[in-house]
Amino acid sequence: MSLATNLKIFFNEAGNLSRFTGRFFKQWFKPRYETAELGRQCFVIGYKSLPLIGLTAFILGLVLTIQLRPSLIDYGVESQLPAIVGIADVREIGPVITALIFAGKIGSSIGAELGSMNVTEQIDAMEVSGTNPFKYLVVTRVLAATFMLPVLVMMGIAISLYGSYLGVNIHGVTSFHLFWKQVFDSLSFTDVLPAFIKSYFFGFAVGMIGCYKGYNSSKGTEGVGRSANSAVVLSSVMIFVIDLLVVQVTDVLGLN
Amino acid sequence: MMAEKNQVQNIEKPLPGEQILIIRHLHKSFGNNHVLVDFNLELKKGESVVVLGKSGSGKSVLIKCIIGLMKPDQGSIEMFGKNIPDINEEELDKIRAKVGFLFQSNALYDSMTVRENIEFPLRRHWIRVSQAEVNKMVLESLEDVGLAHTIDMMPAELSGGMRKRIALARTLILRPEIILYDEPTTGLDLITGKEIIELMIEIQKKYKTSSLIISHDMNCVRMAGNRVAILTEGRCYALGTYEQLQLNTDPLVKQFFE
Amino acid sequence: MAKKVINSVKLGAFIIGGMLFLVLLLYMIGKNSNLFGATYKLKARFENIQGLVTGNNVRFSGIEVGTVKRIKILDDTTIEITMIIEKKMLKILRKNAVVSIGSEGLVGNKVVNIVPARIPGPLAAEGDILNTRKTVSTEEMLETLSKSNNNIVEITAGLKTTVQRINNSNALWSLLNDESIPRDVRNSISNIRLATVKARNMADNLNAIVMDVRNGKGSVGTLLKDTSFAQNLNEAVLKIQAVGNEAQSLAVEIKQVVTGIQKDINTGKGTVNALLKDSLMTLTINTSLENIQKGTDGFNQIMEALKHNFLFRGYFKKLEKKKPK
Numbered sequence A: 001m002s003l004a005t006n007l008k009i010f011f012n013e014a015g016n017l018s019r020f021t022g023r024f025f026k027q028w029f030k031p032r033y034e035t036a037e038l039g040r041q042c043f044v045i046g047y048k049s050l051p052l053i054g055l056t057a058f059i060l061g062l063v064l065t066i067q068l069r070p071s072l073i074d075y076g077v078e079s080q081l082p083a084i085v086g087i088a089d090v091r092e093i094g095p096v097i098t099a100l101i102f103a104g105k106i107g108s109s110i111g112a113e114l115g116s117m118n119v120t121e122q123i124d125a126m127e128v129s130g131t132n133p134f135k136y137l138v139v140t141r142v143l144a145a146t147f148m149l150p151v152l153v154m155m156g157i158a159i160s161l162y163g164s165y166l167g168v169n170i171h172g173v174t175s176f177h178l179f180w181k182q183v184f185d186s187l188s189f190t191d192v193l194p195a196f197i198k199s200y201f202f203g204f205a206v207g208m209i210g211c212y213k214g215y216n217s218s219k220g221t222e223g224v225g226r227s228a229n230s231a232v233v234l235s236s237v238m239i240f241v242i243d244l245l246v247v248q249v250t251d252v253l254g255l256n
Numbered sequence B: 001m002m003a004e005k006n007q008v009q010n011i012e013k014p015l016p017g018e019q020i021l022i023i024r025h026l027h028k029s030f031g032n033n034h035v036l037v038d039f040n041l042e043l044k045k046g047e048s049v050v051v052l053g054k055s056g057s058g059k060s061v062l063i064k065c066i067i068g069l070m071k072p073d074q075g076s077i078e079m080f081g082k083n084i085p086d087i088n089e090e091e092l093d094k095i096r097a098k099v100g101f102l103f104q105s106n107a108l109y110d111s112m113t114v115r116e117n118i119e120f121p122l123r124r125h126w127i128r129v130s131q132a133e134v135n136k137m138v139l140e141s142l143e144d145v146g147l148a149h150t151i152d153m154m155p156a157e158l159s160g161g162m163r164k165r166i167a168l169a170r171t172l173i174l175r176p177e178i179i180l181y182d183e184p185t186t187g188l189d190l191i192t193g194k195e196i197i198e199l200m201i202e203i204q205k206k207y208k209t210s211s212l213i214i215s216h217d218m219n220c221v222r223m224a225g226n227r228v229a230i231l232t233e234g235r236c237y238a239l240g241t242y243e244q245l246q247l248n249t250d251p252l253v254k255q256f257f258e
Numbered sequence C: 001m002a003k004k005v006i007n008s009v010k011l012g013a014f015i016i017g018g019m020l021f022l023v024l025l026l027y028m029i030g031k032n033s034n035l036f037g038a039t040y041k042l043k044a045r046f047e048n049i050q051g052l053v054t055g056n057n058v059r060f061s062g063i064e065v066g067t068v069k070r071i072k073i074l075d076d077t078t079i080e081i082t083m084i085i086e087k088k089m090l091k092i093l094r095k096n097a098v099v100s101i102g103s104e105g106l107v108g109n110k111v112v113n114i115v116p117a118r119i120p121g122p123l124a125a126e127g128d129i130l131n132t133r134k135t136v137s138t139e140e141m142l143e144t145l146s147k148s149n150n151n152i153v154e155i156t157a158g159l160k161t162t163v164q165r166i167n168n169s170n171a172l173w174s175l176l177n178d179e180s181i182p183r184d185v186r187n188s189i190s191n192i193r194l195a196t197v198k199a200r201n202m203a204d205n206l207n208a209i210v211m212d213v214r215n216g217k218g219s220v221g222t223l224l225k226d227t228s229f230a231q232n233l234n235e236a237v238l239k240i241q242a243v244g245n246e247a248q249s250l251a252v253e254i255k256q257v258v259t260g261i262q263k264d265i266n267t268g269k270g271t272v273n274a275l276l277k278d279s280l281m282t283l284t285i286n287t288s289l290e291n292i293q294k295g296t297d298g299f300n301q302i303m304e305a306l307k308h309n310f311l312f313r314g315y316f317k318k319l320e321k322k323k324p325k
Helices: A003-029 A035-045 A047-075 A078-119 A122-128 A133-171 A176-186 A189-215 A221-252 B002-012 B059-067 B089-096 B114-124 B131-144 B160-172 B190-207 B218-224 B242-247 B251-257 C002-032 C087-091 C138-168 C170-177 C180-215 C218-225 C227-267 C271-276 C279-308 C310-322
Strands: B019-030 B033-044 B048-052 B074-079 B099-102 B178-182 B210-215 B227-232 B235-240 C039-046 C057-060 C063-075 C078-086 C098-103 C110-115 C129-132
Touching (some): A003 A133, A003 A189, A035 A047, A035 A133, A035 C002, A047 A078, A047 C002, A078 A122, A078 A176, A078 A221, A122 A133, A122 B099, A122 B114, A133 A189, A133 C002, A176 C002, A189 A221, B019 B059, B019 B210, B033 B059, B048 B059, B048 B218, B059 B074, B059 B099, B059 B178, B114 B160, B131 B160, B160 B190, B178 B190, B190 B210, B190 B218, B210 B218, B227 B242, B227 B251, B235 B242, B235 B251, B242 B251, C039 C063, C057 C078, C078 C087, C180 C227, C180 C279, C227 C279
Parallel strands (some): B033 B235, B048 B210, B099 B178, B178 B210, C039 C129, C057 C110, C098 C129
Antiparallel strands (some): B019 B033, B019 B074, B227 B235, C039 C078, C063 C078, C098 C110
């Protein structure tokens, strides 16, 4: 394929995604509100992801602490281990890693679910059954992903800091209380709030892209797989793009 | 509760010879591919019409235009006195509540049990019924298709024929006046296909529904259709009873009966 | 339906759990920056705040009691800082406390130190301006340090020449190396021992005589009534006293010599060391010294006894009367 064709495909995709997003906002505010389905999606997307995200976050905190330790010893600031892990975890690693795991789990599942619903005419069946499938399927999932990811990020940070606490205690000794005090002392609002707010955008991107890819999947079982795959790839890339944008914005606002 | 009863009464109101679905000058094209060109068809109350056509002849497009899933480029589709392409979503939903649609791939919701699948249209169409009433109706529908024991199973646990029946039960839950069948026997073996067709006929008799069946299965055409319409080159090429068309010598008609 | 309720409970617990951590995080940060909790403001003015920034800690006698809230330039030589202080300090912090700027470690964050004046004063209230003390900046400190360094250089140079001189002095070394000295010392010590033994015997004899006199035994008692004899005795006693004094000062001098020698020897080298480090020798010296002391003690006792004797009381009173003049 030539570059021009690729570019054309890229811009076409970007345009369609933008229109899809616009449609989301238009549908979101219009009644009727699918609250029951939203609750169900929150449960599936949020609560059901907790074990996976908890596990990865725990390992991440533990490994990060063990890996950082030798370097800090070289610089003679071993006692700052909780503070450094805390800042790294809250500011960047916690939100981004959680979002990536979330994209892998939820992006693909939304992409595959909506893709297969599209292929087996379930989306049409919903429309025939007096349901706006866009509201019922897309709006609920996007909202659930948007509002559940920050919760997961917070939980992930808490769990990975606990992992870090255990990591500190492998070679050294610190009390649970002292560890958290060091972490909290090293943090400020400008560390927590941008990280928390950006995780909303991460969640929105994952939900939106998963739904877009699934809702517009091509017919056939191959299309389902492709939409699941491209949902993960695109949303992972988007997470980094959003991360970049957020860091620029906070930099300009002087929040760093 | 009242609405439901009223609706049932409406359905049972006998109006002999009334045309409840009139399709006029329907055009639909995708780019340069003109799928439907001036298609005309009428469906009378209590009647069963089979639209026969080859794959890719625009049968599915026709049926999706009727139910409002696709908008035709031109022409009118009149159902219950309303022109489907012109009305808004709210009115469309009201009409859809009176029209059943059996999808080619059944379109059972994989994430829901059989019960939830069948309840779904009832709940979604804002029909206020008590839970006991809903349970009764679900069970009744399932008994109509002979699968009452599957009520708490997931669609994935069922065979193809059973899924088709569940899908049929789901279309029946709203007591539709018209049922649109999209390739009801596709993907099923001959015997199961026959069973489904028999079930369709039985239901039509029981609930006095009108049916529009889209198929290329000659068994289905012979057994289920009062009239047969042959869809070729985007228009209704021939219309008549099975017997009439069987005697037709036109090669385009004849190819279906060989 | 039951299943759905459980789902809602789990979902609720999940969301509340996540949000709780966020709230805890924000609360702890807020607590650290004194956003919540009761605080009041105090001010201080400086000429130079040495890189203090808002958010730096404020310490009272080393305890963290608040943070720097605001830094405002009043004019070209005055900078006013506003500190928020925990309310519990209202009853502790006085208006005459002194504020200064220090740093955590040599290159660490700046901190504001509040040091109480040790005199009573009114308590500091909201908005009060506290006294400040100009603190030594690192540069000034380094400047002084460099001066001290120069001084140290001079001192060490002087020390060096002194040591060199000592090293080059032959007299000192020959003195320390002379083997005859310890021999002489040893001789004098044995002489001292003899002298002390004799002094002790004499004191004993004297003691016996005095005892006899006190008891008024025979002729001695009568003898003592004779004034001429008393005059003689008086002279004799005085002489004895002088001898005793001499013995005492001798003993002191010997002690000084010995300790001096011991000191020299402990640090010195050569035969002197070897000889004098002999523990037996030192033991003998010690016993002789003890003997001298005992002797003089006995003598003192005798003198005391004499003072109280009716015969000599008058004489001693006279002596005492003379003293103040």
